Amino acid sequence: MSGNDSRAQAINQITNREPMPTQAPERLEDIWAENVFDLNKMQASLPKAVFQSIKNTIVTGEPLDASVADAVATAMRDWAMSKGALYYAHVFYPMTNLTAEKHDGFISVQSDGKVISQFSGKVLVQGEPDGSSFPNGGIRDTFEARGYTGWDVTSPAYIMETDNGATLCIPTVFVSWTGEALDKKVPLLRSIGAMDQAARKVLTLLGNKDVAPVNSSCGAEQEYFLVDANFASQRPDLQLAGRTLFGKAPAKGQEFDDHYFGAIPERVQVFMQEVENILYKLGIPAKTRHNEVAPSQFEIAPFFEAANVASDHQQLIMTVLKQTAKKHGFMCLLHEKPFAGINGSGKHINWSVGNATQGNLLDPGDSPHENAQFLLFCAAVIRGVHKYGPLMRAAIATASNDHRLGANEAPPAIMSVYLGTQLEEIFEQIKTGTVSESKQKGVLDIGVDVVPQLTQDAGDRNRTSPFAFTGNRFEFRAVGSNQSVSGPLIVLNTMLADSLDWIGNRLENELSKNTDMNTAIITVLKDVMEQHSAVIFGGNGYSEEWHKMAVEERGLINLPTTADALPTLKEEAIEDLFKKTGVLTPVELESRFEVYAEQYILSIEVEAKLMVNMAKTMIYPVAMEYLSQLSATLSNLAPLKINLDQTLIETIANLTNSLVATMTRLSEALEQHKTTNTEEKMQYCATTLLPIMNQLREQADALEGAVADHLWPLPTYQEMLFVK
Template sequence: MLVKKGIRTMGVNIEKVFGEHVFDDAVMKVRLPKSDFDRVKTLVHEGGEITEDLADVVAQAMKEWALEKGATHFTHVFQPYVISVGAEKHDSFSSIPVDGEIENTFTGKELLMGEPDASSFPSGGLRATCGARGYTAWDITSPVYIKEDTLCIPTAFCSYTGESLDTKTPLLKAMHAVSKQGVRLMRLFGNEETKRIYSYVGPEQEYFLVDKEKYMKRPDLIYSGRTLFGAMPPKGQEMDDQYFGSISPRVKAFMEDLDVKLWKLGITAKTEHCEVAPGQHEIAPIFAISNVALDNNLLVMDLLKKTAREHGMICLLHEKPFDGINGSGKHNNWSLTTDDGINLFKPGKEPENNKLFQLVLACTMAAVDTHAVLLRLAASNTGNDHRLGANEAPPAIISMYLGDQVGDVVDQIIKNGKATSSLSSGEIDFGIKKLPKLEKDPTDRNRTSPFAFTGNRFEFRMVASSNSIGDVNTVLNAMMAEQFEKAVEVLEGAEDFDKAVEEYTAKLMREHSRIIFNGNGYSDEWPIEAEKRGLPNCKSIVDAIPALTSESTIEMYKNCKVLSERELQAREEILFEQYAGVRNIEALTMVDIANKMLIPTAVKYTGKLADTILAVKEAGVEPTVQTELLAEVTDKLNEMKDATKALAEITEKAANAGDVQAVANAYKDDVMAAMAALRKPADELEVIMPKSMWPMPTYGDLLFEL
């Protein structure tokens, strides 16, 4: 049952609706001949070439199933680089009419390959405007589904010349690389059963909800996704009463509707709650294989926005839609697991004796330390610059948190060459007989750490809320593939394997111990300590972008066959252009709002004050307060007018600063400062002017009225 605005769902049975819009194993098993079903399963789990004859059989079954579900069109869904909302080109099933009659058709070729325009998406010079041809290729490992009467086929996207133009293709290549090198490592440890290593991801998605009518009166939200003006209301998040608080009926109805839609698409929406800031919420799924998690998160973001509109609200995915309160991130919970059920990040009951875990952990330390800036970049976008290091999100400094138990094991290895004991987790006793005793986890959680070990996985908390999770998981998998390969090269053929593992593990941990930090990442002391350790602190994405073409990145991606140097150079250019483009829109929006809304409103108010002053004087009373207020408003009005003119001039100058990197830096340094200079008097005017005259809904209106 779908939820309408203001109406609650009546007990939806998740077991009955889950996956009903997905062409999954259960559907294929019924609709495909057994031999073809087995061939598809083999391709999904072991890889291989998808032949056109098999594609024809699958396409026919897909078409019949889709038509029964009411679908009229099909589309290849792909994710162009830096465009996290995804892209689609819809084609109907209809064929060419013959004798006035038409049939529904869908061929294997149409399933396998699409041909969207590749000239208008960001390409960083890989494609000229006149070179429009691009290709999408069916990702057989990610389920096909029906959304809004359309059969949606997850695909990879490349240019006519073969370069990757999306976020999925590099991820699939990185997943293959970590699997290949991980299996080699398992063989050294005597495991002959493991055939593949899977990377799993559980992305926790944060977002804001605001009333749609109020949103439509905020041009800054419409054009840029964040408020470019706005004074804090008397109450913000300082009382912590929003976090895990009671969910309002209107938001609860939205969440219930969203859950049902996601369940029908086979997405395991598991957890939802109010977040720290007013109006902020979070939704989290159960883990999925990385490329499937990528496709699912795209759907989650899409349905968050569409479902919110159905309930008279707008979902804001921007990392910092409101100044002065917490912004939104996307915690990327990541793990590596073998196809025979071994979690490589699980310490086990005796982590001091788990040599495989210790080596994998050492490889992770080396990987994170070596590619710290690349990780910071992959997790970021322009909006994330407003969050990182602001005591609401992890600092921009990459470090690893290991917790007490694993941290102690690492300390022993660094000091003594091996570990001989481990700390017990213990239990929690509330001291009340009617309450159970709880077994403690072997590690605490550190919300100030960007890369925290949480028991059997790492939680990368730095990822931007509106970003695709493709880039960050490409880096995570590629960097582990690189380190696994290095470990295999060292350990292969060792006369005393156990001793060699111990020595190599200790070597890596000692060389990369600087990356471990278990303290408070929000403290003033940490950046100072990090600088002493030599850890990079890229406060803006602009400073991190050059990591894409660093020698270490080029070498890693080349060896893993993930991205070529040319592709990396193109992505570097795209990111510089995107940063400048976002800031340009924000700056022009501020100028537009100031000139058309705020300045005219302030002028009108000064006119009213002037009339009032004259009227009070005529009544024989000295208008002291009115005169002081008029002077104050006039001063801020003049300041705002000057700042508006300056911002327009500085923005135009920045756009012509030179090459793409110079332009991006000009927007970062000069335009951002000019934007802040304009916002200051505008926000001060909002505080002293009558609410009835202010031309836009305030923070109080947006944050506390759902």
């Protein structure tokens, strides 16, 4: 089957596809967390003393009493088997941005040949997957295979249901035999602990007598694309790279803004409803769904949760999206830029900090002018972004996210803070020592009597800012859609811990001089603004003026590519930050640089090899076939003295020659890519391979616009984005 024949068959299968059976959504109250071994189920199945011990660990962070593990394991097994589970899995999160799991059966063979179901506390608490086959950045040699998973009591176990059965899934940490963190959960938990310690010191200095543990929260907006599986199966680039390496822009894209928040296509809504049902059963508070800006792009956003649980839930959301999409005949694309020329996908992290006694510490209340506690925590964030902006950039650095950052749908690679008019005024007044009044919320009069009065916020939103204050939290908008949220959360928590520690020490020093509290607070805030206000920016982050001002006048750093950003992890100041806070040892930090650098290099190398292969075996043959057909037609018409314009033939011939030449250059460039220095390899990918790849794409896309449609072998953008 050639070119358009297979594409036509795909379109026919899509348009004549039997719709998925629909049913009314189940009542939320009936299904909420039914597949989660949460506190309610623990209380119903555990002895009172055991339950209270586990609850104290989960709620207040008390160390786990190992003696309760057997009782919990038995109750967890009985509950899981009552829901049809015969296997359990320690679920962990290696440095791949993916989820890993090792499945084991509850089966235990007895001496008489009979079997019983068994699950001990020892097995619950610790598992042993292979520690050498996951990325470790040199922490472990290949022959050193031992690694351990350890039960994370603070993240609830759950049942994952599939058409093939149910499995009890237990969130765990993943460490090496020598104790180094091989995953994303261990440093996340450490960063929460470091931030808690520094935050409680500041809160105590402010006169708070009862201070509960402080945690960070996360609500991550997940953007994604849906492409029909009939098309995706014909695109080697989607299958292996997650994005289209070739593809001519359609006549219509997103310029009409007609997809954004439009009516959700019926087939997509059925898919969304099943996703939400699964998530609700897993206790994941999916709250928002809508069409995103680009055609075939959508978003799901959960309500905020404690950072560790939110991170686990985010991994589950990605898994459920991809698995459910297959059932509905879709391929779910989580790549940051699956289609050129239209918006890519991000994962905006709404991040805040708070506790049970003081509440949300980034909530300004009705009058932030009077809220000294809020101003100190907000100032800590400002200081953190200014000091560690390059680290924030490194935390969201991937080959795929590089395609998105700085484009019109994503913030620039320069890290800055948007506060809004009101807060910016307040901090500027503090800096100049002229504290007076701040802009208050107002009421909008829109001239329509039947519409209730609308509350006007004190400041507008800025969609071009990578890190924006949005009322009671900060939104980290530069995070990629395919990333684990753990990495960015680790950095945000750690830089906040460092800043709160600095503020606590500075405040303590002022108070030791018998300075009154208000004066001491103003002094500390003034110090922060004098040293770090350069990072505050409320204008257009896309403008050339800002890029020039940020670098030349304010001293901010622009790291446009992952190759530029990742070496930040090797800087002495960053090593000191993680070492001082106890979040990552120097060895663990170095391993992360090596792992993320290798992933960057491999991603580009795979795409380059795939482009050469697709150009050589799919695009070049079609171009030659069409040239042959045109030439034969001209020859046949010559005796009739019909003179046809040969411009098209010349264009295709020139493009084909250019394609072959660029394809050869890319192959040769891949062969020359032999340096052993990691940073040199990354720069080679960014400055040598990628430009050639972009040139090859331009030539192939031009050929797509010139070659007869019935010959073109790849599903087109028009088909993939608009045929539902």
